[in-house]
Every structure is written in structure tokens, then in C-alpha cells.
Amino acid sequence: MSAKESLEKGDVTIDGREVDLAVAQKPPLSKRILAIIWDSLDKSPEERAFIAKIDFWILTYVCIAYFVKYLDQTNISNAYVSGMKEDLHLSGNDLNYLTTYWNIGYILGQIPSQLVMLKIRPSIWLPTLELSWGFLVMGMAAAKNVKTLFVLRFFIGLLEASAYPGIMTLLGNWYTPAELGKRACIFQASSAAAQMFSGYLQAGLLQMDGKHGIAAWQWLFIFDGIIGVPIGIYGYFAIPDQPTSSKARWLKREQKDMAIARMEAVGRRPVKKLTKKKMLSILSSWQLYMFCAIFIVHVLGIRIYSYFNVWLKSTKRWTTEEVNLIPTAGYGTQIIFTLSYAWISDGIGKRWPVIIGACIPALTGCIILSVWPDHNTPAMMAGWILTFLETGAGALIITWIQEVCSASAEHRIVIIGIVEAFAFTFQAWVPLFVYDTAYAPDFPIGYEMAAMFFGLEIIITVVIWGLAKKWPLKDEGNSATEPSD
Known part of the structure; x- marks a missing residue:
């Protein structure tokens, strides 16, 4: 009897011991409630110990690594409003150009990084890039002009390209559908925690x-780079x-x-050789193009909330410290909602209704920002906070890719890389054009376009x-896998 067949009967024999994994049998109500609270509570002691161990090693690494990556992304905006603009004589759309150069590096690194992981172990590839990234981030503090910042941002983006798709692929290799949503959203929430922490950090570094x-904004990059180094070293072990090939x-x-x-047991196939035939199958699949479409509008929509502090600064109603601290309310709310999406x-057992539910408050916030005038501060504040709440849907979209493409690890890895590359x-x-900072605080079309992006996300979902x-992905045996919600 195969391992999958054993699991469907409710047990599997490992080293002569029968271990109850309770995959296919419908458990009693008490166990189902425990599974919703935390998915290992209804498992056997052996499986509980296993899940606890991979949670300890994998989740600690991915959350801390991504926390630091997103801390850097937020630091650019916080540094901009905390003296970098004046010290390096930034003007006009320079803040957007800094992000653009980072995006170019990030885009160019996405697909190659995912393909490299088919040849080089993630336990070597990901930490090595992490270490290199940390040293470049510290170099930001030494920049004397905006051109140097542009070059550094490009290479930082190139090295960071491995993080999100590589980590999501790693999670999909170890967690079942009943577990993956929570871990993906906990991982996603670490980005919100980083953005929240960055505001407090910059306020303290003032x-x-x-x-x-050394100026306060320079200390921000030094701090970020320094903490990235031990995380990279930890990754080699974690x-x-x-x-099927773990040497942990x-x-x-x-x-x-x-x-x-x-x-x-859940039909998730291990990595095989990426053949020309398989690559053509990936490039001709509806999964590639539809998930590209939904992730593009998701990324463009959530971009709006990163301009909250720019709006605050441009109104000239708040101090520099307040400009850094006020957006942390949005990030704190984002963490709560992202984790709620995971549990729900x-x-x-479905992704699509929760993705739609996540879009609604953000869409509402964009409508408020479009309708209410800037002098109505309470309405504008509420609108801005609501735009933060859709971010957690990104982790569910990538989780959905893992589940829809369970029959082929190559589809999962390549599609995640292409989806990320196209979105960025x-x-x-x-x-x-949409969020031109030269026009802050008005953003003539920004609020309306963000609303459109969230509306399109609902439709594409x-x-x-x-x-x-109707058309689930088929495995190599040409039998369709169960469609995933």
C-alpha cells in the first residue's frame, strides 16, 4: 500500500510504527474546532511534534528574513520624510524612481532565482543572497547622491527577488492545504510588522x-543591514x-x-526535471495568465497605502515624528486582518471568498479618499487605514497557486516566479503615473485607479x-487533480 493510500485510510506506517495522520477521515466536531484554532491540535502526537518542529525552524527563518526585507522597503519612504530628501537633494518623482530601480532589479531576479532553486538547494541559495543583501543595504547609508541610491536600489532589488517567491515555494513544500494558509499569512504579516516597526524605529532614531x-535616516539603513547578516547565517541551518531531498x-x-x-496524501508532487515539454505546458496554461492578472492588480492596488506618510507630510499638519508614527496604526490593523484571513x-477550506472579502474594505477606503476632500481629516484617515487591509490577500493568492498546481512542482515554482516578475x-x-508624488497630497487619479484595481481583483478571483x-491541472498520468477552492 502506498503512503497516500495509507493516509486516506487514516494511518501510515513509518519505521514499523503506525502513525495516525487523519488526512481523509472526517474527524469529530471537537477535533475540527481544534484544527481551526491551530491545525496541529487535532493530530497525533507524532505529527504534532513534526509540525511544531518545522514551524520552529521554517517559520522563524521566513518571518524574520521577510521582516528585514520589508523593513528596508519601508525605510526608503521613512528615510525620505526624515531628512534624506533634504540631505541628498531629492526632488519631484525621485522617491518613485528609487522604487522603480528596486523594482527593475526585483523583476530581473524573480524568474532566474526560481529556476536556480531547481538546481541549487534553497538552503544554500537563499541565505547567500540574504548575506549579500545585508551588506548592500548598509551601503545605502554611505550614499552621497541620488544616482548612487539608484544603483544600490537596483542591486538590492535583484538580491531580494528570491525572498517572497522562494519562501512561498518553501512553505508549499512542507505544509498541507489545511496548514498553508495560516503559515503564508503569518509570513505575510511579518511584512506589516516590519512596516509598523520601521515607523517607530525611525521616530526613535531621530x-x-x-x-x-551620521544622520537619523542613515542609522535606519545601518540597523537594517546589520540585523540581516545573522539571519542569513541562520538560514543555512533552518x-x-x-x-524528498532534505538534509536538515x-x-x-x-x-x-x-x-x-x-x-x-494531498497530491503535491516533488520537483522533477524541468523539460522543454513541461515548460511549454506551463507557458500555455490558463493558471499562468490568470494568476499573473490577479497578482498584478493586487500589487498595484496595495501600492496606495505606501503613500500615506507622503500625504501626511505634504499636508504640513504633522511633525516629522508624527508622520512616521501615524501610519503604524494602519500596519497594526493590517496584521490583525491578515491573520484573520488565514484562519477563515x-x-x-477555500481561498477565493476570503480574497474577495479582503478587497472590499480596501475598495471602500479608496472610494472615501476619492470622494472626501482633504480638509475632512477623520474621513481621510479612515480611508487611508482601510487601504491597508487587502494586503493579506497576496499570501492567499500564492497559496491558491500552490493548491491549484499541486500536480506539478515545476508549475508551482515557475508560475510563482513569473507571477511575481510580471506584477512588479x-x-x-x-x-x-498613477501615484505621482509631485502632486501630493491630491494624487489626481491615484485614489480612483486604486479602487479600479481592487474591483478588477474581485472579478478575476x-x-x-x-x-x-472546469479545467483543473492534470498530472503526468493525465488524470485531473481535485480542483482547489
Whole structure:
């Protein structure tokens, strides 16, 4: 009997011991409630111990690594409003250009990084890029002009390109559909925590302005780069690659067997050789184009909230410290909503209704910003906070890709890379026209365009749900996998 067949009967034999994995059998109500609260509580002691161990190693690494990456992304905006603009004589659309150069590097690195992970172990590839990234971020503090910043932002984006798609692929290698949504959203929430922390960090570093001849905004990049180095070193030990080829010393042999059996039970295939035929299959699949479309509008929509502090600064109603601190309310709310999306989507076993639900408050916020005048401060504040709340849907979209493409690891890895690359290709130039900072605080078309992006996301979500039902991805044996919600 295969591992998958054993799992469907409710047990699997590992090293002569029968382990209940409770994958296919419908558990009693008490266990279903425990599974919704935390998905390992209804499992056998052996599987609970296994999940706790991979949570400890994998989740700690991915969350801290992404926290630091997003801290850097937010630091650019916070540094801009905290002295960098004046010290380096930035003007007009320079803030957007800094993001654009980062995006160009990020775009160029996405697909190659994902393909490299088919040849080089993630446990080597990802931490090495992390270390290199940390040193370049520290170099931002030494920049003397905006041209140097442009060059550094390009290479930082190139190195950072591996993080989001690589980590999401890693999570998909180890967690079942009932577990993946929570981990993906916890991972996504680390970005909101980073953005929230960055505001407090910059406000605190204002007190260090001028110490040792270093400005407060420079301390921000030094701090970020320094904490990235030990995280990279930790990654060499924490990343377990994939179950069928893991060399992680912290996993016992029977736990590796359990990991393989768990993935077989949910139809998630291990990585095989990426052939020309498989590549053509990927490039001709509806999954590639529809998930590209939804992730593009998602990324362009959530871009709006990153201009909250620019709006605050341009109104000249708040101090520099307040400009850094006020947006943290949005990031705190974002964390709560992102985690709620995880529990709800895993609880109901569907992704698409929660993605739609996440779009509604952000769409409402954009409508408020479009309708209410700038002098109505309470309305504008409410509108801005609501724009933060859709971000967690991004993790669910990538989770959905993992589940819709369970039958082919190559589809999962390549599509995630292409989806990210295409989304950030659009982010590299669309904000220059849609969210032109030279016109802050008005953004003549920005609020309306953001509303349109969230509206399109809702429509595309419904289309993907219908396509997944009608044309699920087939495995190499040409039998359709179960469509995923």
C-alpha cells in the first residue's frame, strides 16, 4: 500500500510504527474546532511534534528574513520624510524612481532565482543572497547622491527577488492545504510588522540624528543591514529544502518520511526535471495568465497605502515624528486582518471568498479618499487605514497557486516566479503615473485607479474559481487533480 493510500485510510506506517495522520477521515466536531484554532491540535502526537518542529525552524527563518526585507522597503519612504530628501537633494518623482530601480532589479531576479532553486538547494541559495543583501543595504547609508541610491536600489532589488517567491515555494513544500494558509499569512504579516516597526524605529532614531556624524535616516539603513547578516547565517541551518531531498540535521529520518507521506496524501508532487515539454505546458496554461492578472492588480492596488506618510507630510499638519508614527496604526490593523484571513480561509477550506472579502474594505477606503476632500481629516484617515487591509490577500493568492498546481512542482515554482516578475514589472512604471508624488497630497487619479484595481481583483478571483473547477491541472498520468477552492 502506498503512503497516500495509507493516509486516506487514516494511518501510515513509518519505521514499523503506525502513525495516525487523519488526512481523509472526517474527524469529530471537537477535533475540527481544534484544527481551526491551530491545525496541529487535532493530530497525533507524532505529527504534532513534526509540525511544531518545522514551524520552529521554517517559520522563524521566513518571518524574520521577510521582516528585514520589508523593513528596508519601508525605510526608503521613512528615510525620505526624515531628512534624506533634504540631505541628498531629492526632488519631484525621485522617491518613485528609487522604487522603480528596486523594482527593475526585483523583476530581473524573480524568474532566474526560481529556476536556480531547481538546481541549487534553497538552503544554500537563499541565505547567500540574504548575506549579500545585508551588506548592500548598509551601503545605502554611505550614499552621497541620488544616482548612487539608484544603483544600490537596483542591486538590492535583484538580491531580494528570491525572498517572497522562494519562501512561498518553501512553505508549499512542507505544509498541507489545511496548514498553508495560516503559515503564508503569518509570513505575510511579518511584512506589516516590519512596516509598523520601521515607523517607530525611525521616530526613535531621530534622537540619534548627528551622532558620530551620521544622520537619523542613515542609522535606519545601518540597523537594517546589520540585523540581516545573522539571519542569513541562520538560514543555512533552518531551511530544509524539500521533503524528498532534505538534509536538515534537525529532522529525524522518520519525520522526513512523514513529510513525504503528507505531501503525497494531498497530491503535491516533488520537483522533477524541468523539460522543454513541461515548460511549454506551463507557458500555455490558463493558471499562468490568470494568476499573473490577479497578482498584478493586487500589487498595484496595495501600492496606495505606501503613500500615506507622503500625504501626511505634504499636508504640513504633522511633525516629522508624527508622520512616521501615524501610519503604524494602519500596519497594526493590517496584521490583525491578515491573520484573520488565514484562519477563515483554512477554516472554510477555500481561498477565493476570503480574497474577495479582503478587497472590499480596501475598495471602500479608496472610494472615501476619492470622494472626501482633504480638509475632512477623520474621513481621510479612515480611508487611508482601510487601504491597508487587502494586503493579506497576496499570501492567499500564492497559496491558491500552490493548491491549484499541486500536480506539478515545476508549475508551482515557475508560475510563482513569473507571477511575481510580471506584477512588479507593472509596479515599476504604473505608480509613476498613477501615484505621482509631485502632486501630493491630491494624487489626481491615484485614489480612483486604486479602487479600479481592487474591483478588477474581485472579478478575476471569480473567473479563476470557475476555471479551476472546469479545467483543473492534470498530472503526468493525465488524470485531473481535485480542483482547489
